Amino acid sequence: MTALKDAFLSAAVALGLFGPMVGLVTHNAAAGLDLVPNPIAVAVLVGMVFFGRLGMLLWRDRHQGRPQAPNKALAETLTKASRYLTPALLALAIALPFGGSRYYVDLGTLVLTYVMLGWGLNIVVGLAGLLDLGYVAFYAVGAYSYALLAEYFGFGFWICLPLAGILAAFCGILLGFPVLRLRGDYLAIVTLAFGEIIRVILINWVSLTHGPNGISDIPRPTLFGLSFSMDGGEGTFSDFFGIEPETIQRVIFLYYVILALALLTNWATIRLRRMPLGRAWEALREDEVACRSLGIDVTNTKLSAFAIGAMFGGFAGAFFATRQAFISPESFTFIESATVLAIVVLGGLGSQLGVALAALIMVGGLEMLRELLSWLAAQMDSPFFAGIAGELPTYRMLIFGLALVVMMVLRPRGLIAGRDATATLTKQQPVARETG
Amino acid sequence: MTALLSLTGVTAFYGAIQALRGVDLEVHEGEIVTLIGANGAGKSTLMMTICGNPQARTGSIVYNGADITRLPTHLIMRQRIAQAPEGRRIFGRMTVYENLLMGAEVSGQTDIGTVMEQVFTLFPRLKERMTQRGGTLSGGEQQMLAIGRALMSRPRLLLLDEPSLGLAPLVVRQIFGAIRDLNRATGLTVLLVEQNAYQALRLAHRGYVLVNGAITMAGTGAELLARPEIRAAYLEGAHA
Ligand SMILES: Nc1ncnc2c1ncn2[C@@H]1O[C@H](COP(=O)(O)OP(=O)(O)OP(=O)(O)O)[C@@H](O)[C@H]1O
Ligand SMILES: [Mg+2]
Numbered sequence: 001m002t003a004l005k006d007a008f009l010s011a012a013v014a015l016g017l018f019g020p021m022v023g024l025v026t027h028n029a030a031a032g033l034d035l036v037p038n039p040i041a042v043a044v045l046v047g048m049v050f051f052g053r054l055g056m057l058l059w060r061d062r063h064q065g066r067p068q069a070p071n072k073a074l075a076e077t078l079t080k081a082s083r084y085l086t087p088a089l090l091a092l093a094i095a096l097p098f099g100g101s102r103y104y105v106d107l108g109t110l111v112l113t114y115v116m117l118g119w120g121l122n123i124v125v126g127l128a129g130l131l132d133l134g135y136v137a138f139y140a141v142g143a144y145s146y147a148l149l150a151e152y153f154g155f156g157f158w159i160c161l162p163l164a165g166i167l168a169a170f171c172g173i174l175l176g177f178p179v180l181r182l183r184g185d186y187l188a189i190v191t192l193a194f195g196e197i198i199r200v201i202l203i204n205w206v207s208l209t210h211g212p213n214g215i216s217d218i219p220r221p222t223l224f225g226l227s228f229s230m231d232g233g234e235g236t237f238s239d240f241f242g243i244e245p246e247t248i249q250r251v252i253f254l255y256y257v258i259l260a261l262a263l264l265t266n267w268a269t270i271r272l273r274r275m276p277l278g279r280a281w282e283a284l285r286e287d288e289v290a291c292r293s294l295g296i297d298v299t300n301t302k303l304s305a306f307a308i309g310a311m312f313g314g315f316a317g318a319f320f321a322t323r324q325a326f327i328s329p330e331s332f333t334f335i336e337s338a339t340v341l342a343i344v345v346l347g348g349l350g351s352q353l354g355v356a357l358a359a360l361i362m363v364g365g366l367e368m369l370r371e372l373l374s375w376l377a378a379q380m381d382s383p384f385f386a387g388i389a390g391e392l393p394t395y396r397m398l399i400f401g402l403a404l405v406v407m408m409v410l411r412p413r414g415l416i417a418g419r420d421a422t423a424t425l426t427k428q429q430p431v432a433r434e435t436g
Numbered sequence: 437m438t439a440l441l442s443l444t445g446v447t448a449f450y451g452a453i454q455a456l457r458g459v460d461l462e463v464h465e466g467e468i469v470t471l472i473g474a475n476g477a478g479k480s481t482l483m484m485t486i487c488g489n490p491q492a493r494t495g496s497i498v499y500n501g502a503d504i505t506r507l508p509t510h511l512i513m514r515q516r517i518a519q520a521p522e523g524r525r526i527f528g529r530m531t532v533y534e535n536l537l538m539g540a541e542v543s544g545q546t547d548i549g550t551v552m553e554q555v556f557t558l559f560p561r562l563k564e565r566m567t568q569r570g571g572t573l574s575g576g577e578q579q580m581l582a583i584g585r586a587l588m589s590r591p592r593l594l595l596l597d598e599p600s601l602g603l604a605p606l607v608v609r610q611i612f613g614a615i616r617d618l619n620r621a622t623g624l625t626v627l628l629v630e631q632n633a634y635q636a637l638r639l640a641h642r643g644y645v646l647v648n649g650a651i652t653m654a655g656t657g658a659e660l661l662a663r664p665e666i667r668a669a670y671l672e673g674a675h676a
Contacts, residue, residue, distance in 0.1 A: 295513030
């Protein structure tokens, strides 16, 4: 009975919220905006809340006494699965282009870009525990470094890639200095501002960056000097291998480039974690005073985390520029930082596999959801759904946000919350050598 | 005997609050020196000031013949001074083994295995718990880990801030025993801050009493134990 009352209450709240937000749709009419009521959508949502709440309460009643059970089971499954998940994901990533679908290769490239960004930010946030809300700044610095070096000096992608990384790392140190003494919330605010400053500079330094117009015709990368141009002439990929030039060749090549870059980031992070520097990052996250008392140079440790995290952001930025062939400050807004941070947090601060999974869900899952909703909308062509079918795809973010909330409720410390030890006594020899 | 560490007229401030008012203190090579005093007397501040955090505002701190008063903390701690700070401050999410490794990180030594074996001989419990996360250890085990971690850098001077805090008498005896063994076997110099004045003074060669940021009494452990004012202020019922 209480469950029923509770469900009614939730439904009432939902009605109050969704009534104006979903129930009233604005349409462009001849004379300004028209308000069109949409009662069916509201009814569906309120009904969903009502039955969802009721179901949840009943289910909880039945499982009383062991409220942690489903969560624990999930954790165990994830831990068990994670051993097989890593090779499976890697195999999938390598095999993806052989599926031959351009759509999936493009999507895979996008996902991998975010995986790489997630792994880069993971160094700063997950390992060193420095909350950075302006990570997109380094992504932007990397992208503009390549675009500008290519425009003004005609440098190719492979020369610019390390340069972009170095410039981004330099910016990381630049950000690091003023925030050395800050922690937590204060650090977050300053890094947030830093991200915005970089974007505003890109917009306003028109003579260098072309401002809001952005930079176009950014050259594509080459494969050992072979270009992927469509003319199929001398020195192109297709000419060298004697095949017809096709766009998909370049798309697949770019896919493997970002896969390699992402794996490089992962490899570097795993290596660093086992070295004194990486261990110092993690120790810093745990207790700064203790680090000092052990003789660790906290300043350098923090700066190196910012610099190395930024460097991978810079690599990813350079890749982004060469893939899009066009960049503008609009690509580097706060929402990018927020997405990458969400990936790191959702993955379980510090977990490499968790970050990859989270990127897959956040970027790939969102895209899949869009597809699914469009497909569903196409199925609902009866007049009864007339109000909803057209609107359905626009609920994508709502559903996605809800899914994220549910996920964080189930796994409050991220998908893969456990932390792997970086050293064990059975491996003492290599550890001792690295440390010495 | 030469003084390994000597403080002269050291003052320290937290903002406008003065926590140390001209402290003079000496620790000789191979000694165990204990510092006792009431809550808020400035004992932890004195320990931290030796480590340069906060730095002494006036006065000088000389260690091993060199003035370290103005050195940054991490450089002080690289001169074979190690500290087990107040409140243990072990790395909660890292394993016991990793915590110990962190202690050896900056000392640049190659035979970490040997040092770690020595720590394990001192605290066998740590060896059993090697793969456990630091944060899940019991209070006493955490204290052992904090001391063990400090020992990993093979210090000449060990600073211990209330190692007995919150521990059962048996564990306190065990830890004090370990300190004595270390001092006897390796000549390790120890500066010990303790609330547990009776045991600390019995363990120490010499002791200092800190009141309101200034040293008010000094002497050998036995001398201080015999002083009626000390018995009244710090030893009431401690060894009934
Ligand atoms: N970070 C700080 N900021 C301001 N005041 C401080 C700070 N740390 C300590 N103090 C003050 O300095 C004085 C000395 O503190 P300290 O921690 O050195 O005492 P203590 O002798 O170690 O005491 P206890 O036995 O309780 O550990 C106290 O009055 C304390 O309030
Ligand atoms: Mg204290």
